Amino acid sequence: LVSREFKSTDTIIEVRGIPFGGKQIQIIAGPCSVETPEQMRSAAEAVKAAGCRLMRGGAFKPRTSPYTFQGVGDEGLDYFRTAADAVGLPIVTELMDVRKIDLFLEKGVDIIQIGTRNMQNFDLLKEVGRLDVPVILKRGLSATVKEWLMAAEYIAAHGNHKIIFAERGIRTFETSYRNVLDVTAIPVLKKETHLPVIVDPSHAGGKSWLVPALSKAAIAAGADGLLVESHPCPEEAWCDADQALSPQQLMTLMDDLHKVAAAI
Template sequence: MIIVLKPDAPQEFIDKLTVSIKSKGLQIDISKGARKTVLGLVGDTSVIDRDQIQGSDYVDKVIRVEEPYKRVSRAFHPEDTVVSVNGIPIGGKKLAVIAGPCSIETPDQIEGVARDVKAAGATMLRGGAFKPRTSPYSFQGLRDQGLDMLCEAGKKAHLPVVTEIMSADKIDLFLHDHVDIIQIGARNMQNFDLLKAVGKTRKPILLKRGLCATIEEWLMSAEYIMAGGNHNVILCERGIRTFENYTRNTLDLSAILAVKHKSHLPVVVDPSHATGKRWMVEALSKAAIAAGADGVMVEVHNDPEHAWCDGAQSITPKMFAGLMDSLRQIAPVVGREL
């Protein structure tokens, strides 16, 4: 249930109403926009006398929210959310570009890529230290050592770092090593214990859509994180599994519009994992921005042919610089900027 207050509702009335609702065992999320204040009620709203509240002089309307997700819903939070990462926004007018290798290999490799993507205009550095792989015999990442390399490279390049967490027991390590955004990968989108654990932090979370997840399932996973108190959630569309096998996955650009309609959370797109083909990355990055994405996350490697992981979908630093030039041309056309 949401309660939309009139613009002239005094703070004294808001405070009194909030205390009354909380006394009935409900939680309240308060969203203050430019023109109105919205109270989002979470819990057993059957204890609320809707007619009594609706009759108040300061209440515009009372609406029951039909969706199973509440805090994620745009009805609860009409204004777009902007997640700040060390002062860098994800959401709003400015586009975020996250770039880096699929996996961290050596200090020279990750630091070289970090310098190159920073010079081209990337806003954040990505890299995999803990790698979930389909085969148990594939490279699983350098783990703790790789995490140290990534954080050091980010520090030297003055870029916030994004990397994937595999299990809740690693949260303290990620927080201690100053990871700026914790990524929940596609395979862990419905790892509910992990979602609850990162929900207890206040660290920004990049939540990738699962391989076969519907949009509602994806948003419900975000709800798990937000229900724990962490509202710093960024959604990432990275392609879903369909009958098509020419590309690694099928990039669902319609999901950008659907999520923007249903939710207030920012959305970025990962065309590298979606296609598995480096020659598609630039065109689909441009398409994602044109469709309303708040940014892109692409894989960049200085020697893709010899990458330890997913070289076929990684673009070179030179290709990344060309991609950034293209995005600079597209951004103003759709009212965004880099």
């Protein structure tokens, strides 16, 4: 269902009137984690001011250590919804547990993110497949393109065809940055599937100074958009502080991306 053999033309997925997969590049920005109502309010204002059309933020965080901050939980969705509604941005947030699906539907989450660590959580994929909500499917830490396509197939096979792939860097022998952004996967995926492909430069590079270069490379390589981490005050972020862009850096990135998009 997700392959070009099934459908040869590009699929455009509309999220509250915002198209993914067409000529326009869509930039989703926002903090790694929802922290407080105030943090979400300033984050939303910065995302809006920079010209991004959707906002990200996790209320439930898949952390490597069980002893670190795990996300603010259910009430985080309220902080997020309120802040994003105030500036008119649709929200993207990660679902880790099928037991939270009703809550996500109740809060009107606009795009459900399936994180890297859950790319092959087949029961979660099947449940998300039964919903009528667009899904961002992140690439697994060491997933091949084939495995990633088959993970999307699980969602589509259960009825939900609104899937956006997100390349977020893969694990290799290289340790001097967080992950290796697999730029090659962008044209390969665009060839294999009719669905939109976006890139998360933040979890790929792991450092805010790497984000502009990776973002430009992704757009030049044909990505349909980006998922970027930004924070009103990066050094104070509760999670992934090193890779968050400040409001000013996000603004500059958006200007640069317009130039790249115009050039291709």
